[in-house]
Amino acid sequence: MGAGVGERRASVPPGSGWPGDPAVATTPVATDAAAVRELAQVSTVDELDARVSVCRACPRLVAWREEVALTRRAAFAAEPYWGRPAPGFGPADARIAVLGLAPAAHGANRTGRVFTGDRSGDWLYAAMYRAGLASQPTSVHAGDGLVLHDVRVIASVRCAPPANKPTPVERDTCRPWLVKELQLLRPTLRVIVVLGAFGWQSLWPALAAASLGAVPTPRPIFAHGAEEQVNGLTVLGCYHVSQQNTFTGKLTEPMLDAVFARARIVTESGTESSRGGVGR
Numbered sequence: 001m002g003a004g005v006g007e008r009r010a011s012v013p014p015g016s017g018w019p020g021d022p023a024v025a026t027t028p029v030a031t032d033a034a035a036v037r038e039l040a041q042v043s044t045v046d047e048l049d050a051r052v053s054v055c056r057a058c059p060r061l062v063a064w065r066e067e068v069a070l071t072r073r074a075a076f077a078a079e080p081y082w083g084r085p086a087p088g089f090g091p092a093d094a095r096i097a098v099l100g101l102a103p104a105a106h107g108a109n110r111t112g113r114v115f116t117g118d119r120s121g122d123w124l125y126a127a128m129y130r131a132g133l134a135s136q137p138t139s140v141h142a143g144d145g146l147v148l149h150d151v152r153v154i155a156s157v158r159c160a161p162p163a164n165k166p167t168p169v170e171r172d173t174c175r176p177w178l179v180k181e182l183q184l185l186r187p188t189l190r191v192i193v194v195l196g197a198f199g200w201q202s203l204w205p206a207l208a209a210a211s212l213g214a215v216p217t218p219r220p221i222f223a224h225g226a227e228e229q230v231n232g233l234t235v236l237g238c239y240h241v242s243q244q245n246t247f248t249g250k251l252t253e254p255m256l257d258a259v260f261a262r263a264r265i266v267t268e269s270g271t272e273s274s275r276g277g278v279g280r
């Protein structure tokens with residue numbers, strides 16, 4: 001599957017057999033913001049995933065993700081780390097998208113799959129399983145067999161940032177990947193569940209850049225249970241599944257379940273106008 005403990009690498013070489021690796025050795029690599037804008041002009045989600053997964057446009061994040069992959073957390077010292085950006089995960093014709101902040105250093109940056117291998121993912125995928133959106137309640141590593149149904153998980157920034165805080169420049173540099181993903185998903189997309197204020201704030205300029213309809217002005221304020229309509233899309237706000245929220249009880253399982261239940265109601269009703277909300 002990759003380098004073992006005795007041969008640590010800063011990242012997994014594209015096409016070297018890592019489960020779910022969308023890239024190959026010839027996948028073009030973006031090395032700056034202009035290249036991201038150019039290389040994001042693809043026509044399929046598969047090609048988008050491939051190009052995202054080899055991107056090197058943000059020097060600080062590339063250095064950080066690879067340093068983490070080399071040094072590793074003690075508990076994972078015997079495992080190779082992915083050390084690359086985490087592309088979206090889930091079917092390209094999903095009706096629901098879940099938008100997070102960025103990969104975790106020892107989660108997706110280790111396993112190569114978004115929200116996989118950390119406590120946040122434990123919460124998220126367990127809730128999706130309860131909602132009938134995931135084939136299993138756990139998400140441990142990229143080869144664990146997890147399949148998502150009608151939902152795709154994406155992130156505003158695709159590389160693990162130090163202290164979970166990307167800079168505004170890094171967020172903006174990564175935006176073309178998100179814009180293109182929203183455009184490619186749009187034919188089937190009905191609901192976007194946004195985890196946390198960072199994702200919420202990053203979504204509106206991405207929707208505007210994707211030309212997916214008039215974005216509300218002023219921009220809607222993030223709140224758990226917030227619900228906005230944008231040209232046939234329903235945007236639902238949800239507290240992030242970070243340990244900071246789940247350990248403290250700010251976000252409970254019933255609260256998370258209510259958000260996914262609301263998402264299912266909207267998709268099953270076939271209209272964004274079936275208002276009801278999840279409570280705040």
Ligand code: SF4
Binds near residue numbers: 159170
């Ligand atoms: Fe590329 Fe986005 Fe990672 Fe920056 S954060 S290197 S734009 S994938």
